Amino acid sequence: MQDLSIFGIDFTSAPRRAKPIRVAAGRRHGAVVRLEGLAALDSLDAFSDWLARPGLWVGGFDLPFGLPRELVEQLGWPNDYAVLMAHYAALGRDEIRARFAAFCDARPVGAKFAHRACDGPAGASPSMKWVNPPVAWMLHAGLPRLIAAGVHLPGLLAGDESRVALEAYPGLLARELIGRRSYKSDTRAAQTPERLIARKDIVDALEQGRTRLGLRLKLSHAQRDELVADGSGDCIDAVLAMLQAAWAVAQPRYGWPEGVDPLEGWIVSA
Template sequence: MVRSTILIVVARHEHKPHKRIAARSATILLWGSLGDSYEFENIMKIYGIDFTSAPSKNKVIACVEARLEADVLSIQKFYRFIDFPSFMDFLTRSPVWIAGVDFPLGQPRKLIENLQWGKTWAEYVERVGQMSKQEFVETLNQYRQDRPVGDREHLRQTDKFAGAISPMKVYGVPVGKMFFEGAPRMLAAGFSILPCHPTNDPRSVIEIYPALISKNIIGKLSYKSDDKRKQTSEMQFLRQEIINQVRSPICKSKYGFVVEIDQQVTCECVSDASGDTLDAVLAAIQAASASQQPNYGIPENCDHLEGWICA
């Protein structure tokens, strides 16, 4: 059986013929060439994407490209997007893929029901997509205002299981804003969103959480910072240690495949103090792992309104 699949973390599209894509230098900072879609027997094409709610030249959407063939995950190239149009254009040019996105695809059921946003994932995500970012943030702020301490930012079932923060959070690590920017775009593009909004589209999106890999290797130590004043040589050492570990036999025993990383990608993972490139690599590994599990590791009894982190 021929399989040509992309897993995008990010997570985070129309059918178009396979063709070479010219990079737009004004909007895409590209390392490696975006070539023809791979279509070989038993080969799965994978993208690992580290998402941001406000892409720019200083804070990009980072993407790595990989191929999973038999028991080898080969991470070969990396790309950087400085705006949403170029990112979405990149996704729409590939006709078949699975995307693992590093942002919450859903919100807590308690929030959705209390705000009466809708009965289905598509309904409330479409409603959010009609808001401005300011309206979305103000809606969550007002919701939290009169609630008791400890009940202001809810967790989804999957957040509790994975140890993730509330997808309602719009300050600090603003995953709520990432949801606002990411989920409506994924819905509008027509993707199959698992498990929230499955369709017959051959492009499927799953939510992942790269921090689960890094925590297994270095615990709670910090290996990245967007603040240049807080970037240290120790963090660089930890990034190298994470790379060393995922390329070791430990990874194969855990995930069932060997990880091979191109030297240029490796150097970028270590030198990129923001951690974006490394997180994209971890996203690709986690997405590849999910792709090998029945139903991507999503339990049958999960809440489809909230979504699920595939770990």
Template sequence: MDSSKCPPSLIILSNHIEHYRFMELIYGVDFTSAPRQGKTIVCAEAWREADILYIKKFYRFTTLPSFIDFMERSPTCLAGVDFPLGQPRKLIENLQWGNTWAEYVERIGQMTKQEFVGVLDRYRQNRPNGDREHLRHTDRLVGAISPMKVYGVPVGKMFFEGAPRMLKAGFNIIPCHPTDDLRTVIEVYPALVARFLIGRQSYKSDSKAKQDSVMQSARQKIIELWRLPIFQDKYGFVIDINQHLADECDRDPSGDTIDAVLAAIQAAWALQQPNYGIPATCDRLEGWICNAL
């Protein structure tokens, strides 16, 4: 599907029309720094009514501009994105990049990707082992990798491609950069939901050589469990998803599709918490992974 030509994101079922008009759309976003055919940005669209989170459709974007344009054209929404919205305070202070999130993100946004990677490469040189890629406080709490990492799982490149674009678009970025915009963005970590449901069992891989029936069985188990009372006890709702969309989650061995749903689950959970579940003492320079505690 050509995502730049996506229809408006409101999907209204006749028996939900009056309720839906007053609901905030929830997006769960599985992000990539280099979207393309075969490796898209996947956005799950959902809304919550009472104790049910309805997963209504998936959008897939092959370019970064088409994804940001989609977000800018969306109505009031809460988007949970699965990439680091901030960098470690220690890095920002050592490089003297500014005193606020907006300052250093704007500065990074003026670099090319190669320049950004080069800065981090030089920064790591001659630093002792264990002090080359810093962690944010929130990364330590959830067991996430450093947002400085640009090789292997390149979450640093995701930050580079995502955060400056969202700053420029003026989105309400919590807790880093609150604005009056109707599009609110929070950072989520789909692995937290997966761990609750199936532990640390592997359910996805971008490597075709590693994709097997065991991983598919794990995805099927996730889909089964998010409909059960044990899930509702944890998150306050169960998932309503039609068979076609569930099959997309099941049959995507990269896990991008199911991760978009897991991101939407975290966003929906955050929406019912005071301040999205983010502690008042969190470091706004670094940001916060919702559901980190």
């Protein structure tokens, strides 16, 4: 495990200089995960280039890796994972939005969206949701690039086992630490002192190892300041995803429970 890099990736489907994809890099030494650095990728091409680099790593990626089986079957889409993802990647966003909206319109209030089995335990938004947050676009923009890079998607698609990609969800770990308190906003005016305190509380808890993952985060003073100061929360989210990946490397099947639907996938540590 000494040579294994652990990454956490806070993904956005429309990266730019002001809102890049954030990458947290670290290494695990027993129960300690040391943050080695934070990087910013300001385009999807930069993300693809980063994925293609050789190396021994496991990454937790904050984007959905699959669609709900109920949705796939209702739409008559392929039920083989690789074929389904190729089909989804080939569709334009307007067509996806129209198909998903029609699916929702035909369903009763309170049950508009289809969910994956992992959404409930993780407290995650359904992967077919195209607004607030637009995770359907994250799947559409990110997953095909993971597949094109040939990385290994355990339980879903075989690839280069020296580069392992897992679906992470930072919100799951953040809620364990601070409950439903908000700790981030992309709107500068909404980056309040209360949210800053919440970020500080998250970082303090991670450094003290107060999570069910049984891991303790090791930071420099400068790194701690950077995580707390980032009002968008993207840097903290990348670190949370990194810790979820660090937990998974020591688990059988990377923490996947028995009987996971190979079309839907699973969120690490849910």
